Amino acid sequence: MVNTTNIATNILKKYTLCNRCLARQSSRKILRNTKKVKNECYICNGFMHRINDLLELTCIALKEYRYKTFLIGAIFPFSMLEHEDEIRAKFKIRGIENVKSYLTKELGKRLGKKTGKNVDYGKPDVTVNIDLIKNSATVRSRAIFLVGRYLKHMRGLSQKQERCSICAGKGCFQCDNTGLSGFDSIEGIIVKKLIDSFKCESAKFAWVGSEDKNSLVLNEGRPFFVKVINPKLRFVKPRSVTKNGIQIRFLKNIERLPVRPPKFRIKVKLLIEYECEITNTCLEKLNDLNNTQVKFSGKRGNEISKNIYKINANIVKNTLKILMVIDSGLLIKQFVSGDGMTPNISQIIGCKATCRSFDILNVKFID
């Protein structure tokens, strides 16, 4: 068996090490080190004596964050790891915690003691990154995922917000890191609410389909999934937003954004203008589209087919009004005008038809 005290003595004959760095090499509790060293330690260069300074730096960085669990990471000067490796190679020391892991663990212990929060290696609420070279600490918090629904009772508001013209959505000083051009869309209003509630940086959406600027979204509304990025507050529930004919509800927290786009059916109301007489025979043909597949080619030239589950067509004040339940992904305006779709409405009525508006009456997920 190797005598650990002997190793320590032998190391000290060649190197100046602080108590903690020496104790680590002999895997014992901190040894009494006869030499007085502070900033001269060959491995840590004095950082072991400055753990409390690093702790303070960490606390300042965390000041605005609310969390229950944390993790500390660090960027170290390469020489620190290299010097420790050099000593370990020389004295054949193996399998012992290195300076980086020791220091971050020690810092974690002290932070835990000071704040009453716990270290979590798997899914910490916040991750602090200490940079020993720059003497700085930065914090990132774990994203929060939500599902919600929105309703639109007034026409004229876009679903998506245009990206910031300076950074094209990456996030910059001009847009306060949101990547957005403003907050005057459904997306913008939701992001603004999330920033107010979570003090987050930005948000990323997974939409469940889209509608026109001039569409209404009624009844239960359209669902959306959103990732709240770098939230400073996390134990809050954003309230519903009701403003200018818009209603947004945040329903519940989820684990992540959907991996692939969810499948759903929508019920829509179309108002269509046309350039000819629509006979009763035409109307019958339209109503016969119940349980029909509409075929068109996709971006890669592949054939796509979407179902019409229900359809009801009639003429109201010289306007063709259609109610239908369809698969997500059936492009409504093209289905009316006829662009590459079979069957389509223009073809059935025998003249050019244009979709004046379409409103979303229901959005329902299917498994």
Ligand SMILES: [Zn+2]
């Ligand atoms: Zn040291």
Ligand SMILES: [Zn+2]
């Ligand atoms: Zn920007």
